[in-house]
Amino acid sequence: MTTAQTPRYRGIFPVVPTPFTESGELDLPSQKRAVDFMIDSGVDGLCILANFSEQFVLSDDEREVLTRTILEHVAGRVPVIVTTTHFGTQVCAARSRRAQEQGAAMLMIMPPYHGATIRVSEEQVAGFFQRVSDAVDIPIMIQDAPVAGTPMSAALLARMAREIEHVSYFKIETAGAASKLRDLIALGGAAVEGPWDGEEAITLLPDLDAGATGSMTGGGFADGIRPIIEAHRAGRRDEAYRLYERWLPLINHENRQGGILTAKALMKAGGVIACEAPRHPFPPMRDEVRQGLLETARRLDPLVLRWGR
């Protein structure tokens, strides 16, 4: 049995952004360069089709193209988590099965939600994950994110970890993430193979102190965040703290200012991708926000600003 001491995956698994052309088409050459840059920046793995990949503006056909293109291009260099969130259990199970066939290492899934008000009970949430788990043979990461508007208690998450075969990783992005990670680890024990955090690493240090073994960050500067995780893992807490202090302005900018478009703005500035535009109706990044982002990033000399030059 896999135990919490020997997780299959740990470390930094940033979200891969989805580059579009100015006219809003998928830009696959830029997509491949984004992936190559991210691997060069030192990721332990990648996550595709997440919210920071703008998954909500992609068609089903485009999801298929992106998954195939990225997994073929990565070609096993690092493990890839594929997000398969959908409200419908059958759709999510089919998406998940397909992602597994294409080579996904893990699936990331939010609980079922639709719009601002359509939600289901805890029992239905557990039943949803049970059926999706029954359809696959790879680990499932439950994404506990405010965007789903579905509060899941640590007790519910721990119960699903214990009772549902492939539910074993948890990305906790809610307020008070560190306390929730502590509760989840205490309640779930070895069934919680991967207690992770997200939210662009804005709560990374408290979450690592709480026992997080992985972090799903933004895609632009793993070369800055990975050393924090490694220093902490090696017990060099002062060094982890110093590094976190150094990178926190950029992490904070992504979490609170640049948001979903941050990685693409950095990659465009560094010559990694051709265009940073989002897809309509998502608004482009304001010039002042981009200026602040780039000024903050230049102080740190991240690889992203040098990789394509």
Ligand SMILES: N[C@@H](CC=O)C(=O)O
């Ligand atoms: N990092 C998360 C953000 C949560 O909504 C993601 O991209 O899905």
